[in-house]
Amino acid sequence: MENTKILEINNLHVQYITEEETVNAVNGVSLSICKGESLGLVGETGAGKTTTALSIMQLVPYPPGIITDGEIIFEGKDLIFNTERENQEMRGNGISMIFQDPMTSLNPIMTIGEQLLEVVLTHKKVTREEGKRQVIELLKTVGVKEDRYNDYPHQFSGGMKQRVVITMALLCNPKLLIADEPTTALDVTIQAQVLDIISDLQVKFNMSMILITHDLGVVAETCDKVAIMYAGEIIEAGTVEDVYTVAKHPYTRGLFESIPKLDDKNEKLVPISGSTPNAVDLPSGCYFHPRCKYKQEICERESPTLKGEGHQYKCHFSLFEKEELG
Ligand SMILES: Nc1ncnc2c1ncn2[C@@H]1O[C@H](COP(=O)(O)OP(=O)(O)OP(=O)(O)O)[C@@H](O)[C@H]1O
Ligand code: NI
Known part of the structure; x- marks a missing residue:
């Protein structure tokens, strides 16, 4: 793998604004992908994964969607300032997207x-x-x-x-492929085949890839890096090896704990208690605090900054500190 950054997103904010309400879909996402690298973008429904992908493609539906802040640098150029012609060229030979439903892309x-x-x-x-x-x-x-x-x-x-x-x-030999839950609409028996094809071609053509999925197992098999999204933010990111070895954010830990274990048929799914916040009315402070069992007073008040180099996480505490706090 080379170390040239092909895509860099800085502080991306996207809202869906209607007369009735404003949906805060993406709230300050930053991420980067190098040439030939694959990134798994994981998160519960409504976390803002598709909106992030559509922003890169410059396909956020307007109205009601609007990129309100941030940069999306592809090959050194901020896509947000592209003309429609430049966008078509970018989608023709720079970045391609595979949608969940094949009929979105095919003419019947x-x-x-x-x-x-x-x-x-x-x-x-x-x-x-x-x-x-x-x-x-x-x-x-x-x-x-x-x-x-x-x-x-x-x-x-x-x-x-x-x-x-x-x-x-x-x-058109894209340099970056975005696959948004490319197998969700398919029969379970063939999901793995289709994922294998995508993964093989990504390696064969040395493309960079963003794979959007709910499935942490798929990311482990397919991706070099992983970014976990929650309420429009990336709350943890790093190499698959680092994040899967020691998850540093309580939400990520919760996600891993909710995977049913193959070797124990009786093991119940352990969902994280509570539900994802409403993107129209986000909680104060850390967006995860209402569901966090380690919550402290500061968590309700202040949004944590992203900590760590390489393996990053957005939390006021390290998990070991939390364990001490109880
Ligand atoms: N066209 C739209 N108009 C208004 N709100 C929208 C629109 N599209 C998405 N949203 C809202 O933006 C937020 C992020 O949605 P998004 O589709 O990006 O999430 P996602 O992580 O891709 O979820 P999923 O896993 O279900 O595909 C959600 O609250 C969603 O309801
Ligand atoms: Ni989606």
Whole structure:
């Protein structure tokens, strides 16, 4: 792995503003990814993962969504100041995104061959023949046979559709791939296959990747680094090895404890008590304090800063201090 930063997000804030309410979806996210590196972005529903991804793609729906602060530096340039033309170019050959539902990306009334070829011809200076050759070759790589070129999306199963979408995302050789829960909509039996394909291609093409998921096991198998999101903030981040060995934030610990253990069939899922805060009306101080069993007075009052080098966590105390506090 090289150490060149390909993407750097600094202090990103995103809100969804309507007449009735303001949703604080992303509240100061900072993260960076190096060339060829894969980052797992993990968090409960509503934590702001998709909004972070859409911000990078410059696809936050406006209205009601608006990036209110921060920087998104891709290859040295702040995407927030891009023109629409520059955005299209960035999405054509810089950053690609795979969505949860394959039909978000596929046109139901075109054959998959036609739509994949169109992507190539829009972004690369190649002949139709060469374009078609590239499409067929990449389709084969993801396990879709050449004789399916003229089929329509509805003729494919969910897993096969997602393979076509992966092909579409990779045709223009993106430097960064964002996969937003790419297998959640699929049958459990084929989720692992599709994840393997994504993971293999990420390594093969030396792409950087952000993999959004609820599944800490998937991150362990697929990613170099992990970032845990809670209420629009990254509350812990580091290498998979560091974070999985010693989780430093009580929320992360709670997430690990809530994974059912394979070797003990009777082990109950231990959910973190309480629920995620309402993004319209966030708690004072540390957003996790209402659910934290180590809560102290300062936690209700002050938002903790991010501590640590490399392995970072956003908490007033180290866990060992907490254990002493009881
Ligand atoms: N178009 C929208 N309008 C208003 N609020 C929105 C919109 N999209 C998302 N939100 C809100 O923004 C917050 C963050 O949502 P987001 O989809 O980014 O979370 P997520 O971590 O991707 O969740 P999930 O795991 O369910 O996909 C949530 O409170 C959500 O309800
Ligand atoms: Ni999401």
